[in-house]
Amino acid sequence: MEFIQSFFGLIEDLTWGWALIPFLVIIGVFFTVVTGFVQFRFFTRMFRVLSSKNQTGDPNAISAREALLLSVGGRVGGGNIAGVAVAITLGGPGAVFWMWAVALVGMCTSLIECSLAQLYKRSEGDGTYRGGPARSIIHGLGKDYRWLAVLYAVCLIASFAFGFNAFQGNTVAGAAEESLGIGRLWTGIGLTAVTGLIVFGGIHRIAKVADVIVPIMAIGYIAMALLVILLNITEVPGAIYTIVANAFGLEEAVGGGMGAALAQGLRRGLFSNEAGLGSAPNVAATADVRHPISQGITQSFSVFIDTIIICTCTALIILLGDVYTPGDEGVDGIVLTQQSLVSHLGGWTSYFLTLAILLFAFSSIIYNYYLGENALTSMTGNTAAIQVLRVLVMGVVFLGATAPGATAVFFFSDPLMGILAVVNLLALMMLFPTAKRILDDFKEQVGAGVARPILDPDKFADLDIDRTAWTGKDPDAD
Known part of the structure; x- marks a missing residue:
């Protein structure tokens, strides 16, 4: 066991500890420059997804908004509450400034990877679709690269469906026990039962649940943060100045100065928004949209919501309070956020934050499960295998909730996510010319005055795309 742990530790050092974070940032900057800063050019279009006019009208399909909220539910979690506190x-x-910076370039990376997942998605024949990096590799790079798709899928299942779900189960049970006094066994039973009810309902039920709980948790948390900001409105400019000054070494809050801020901001930012890691494209591909770039823009918005909005809310809650002491590393991340909120609004907010953590963690569980299911279907169409995966995920959630020490078994999660990200980034670089083609097609239609561009598959006859998923017809046409 010690040898295995050392092996995975080496993998983590070679990915997260050495090259992966700079690689993610460099690729994000490259995509941003080459695409003409597309995430800023189409920023106002991101908000169209919130309108019902953006839907295609198929009652069986997953809407762009549902796919957005499911991905937000997966991205938004402990990284937005505890992770920001740890970074600070x-x-x-x-560190907050560098989280913003990595999110702004990550918006473009997410746009590219999710647009490719949309382009190469496959119709299930019932109005739903499946796609993601594994299918993008198979249909975009060819069958000679199927081994790369399998490596990606195995890493995704092991890290997200199993490893991270064990940790999420542990998070939910820990929060319920500490704040509400509910035993881990009862939380584990309840959480496992609800998880099973949702995942056995398939992507439709998963999307419907996300469509309800994600707005509740996100809007509720943002509203609480806005209340804190309003109560301390005169101190907000000072907090913003502190963030910028510390980011560039004009002020030093911790040892390491600008270097520490840069390292923590980039690392925590990438963990939080997941841009370039190859997870969100699996969800992005489920949406029924007119053009792949449309959903790419929507998923870019997801990164903006995660980091620029929600992470900033947590940062201001902490920096506007009197609990945070620069240089004090003895306070746990979630405790710092919780105590800061209590200092602003009173003890009742600790229960509110517990509820937020429960919702964040639960939305992540169903998101992580779907990533695993989608990866599994890229390797086999056996429905029995999907049923087995559902049962195993329920077991993992129960194990994580009731036996917190058991989460140590999933030490391989972060290293495998590192491999997952490397595979995804290599595929993105190889497929970028194709992404640029469909982006140019989208820009051309927008430039010609087309309000909602449509992908014409005949323009891309050389690509292995599903003609039943991309008909080239306007769903609103007579």
């Missing part, structure tokens, strides 16, 4: 504790307030 270890890197100082300046």
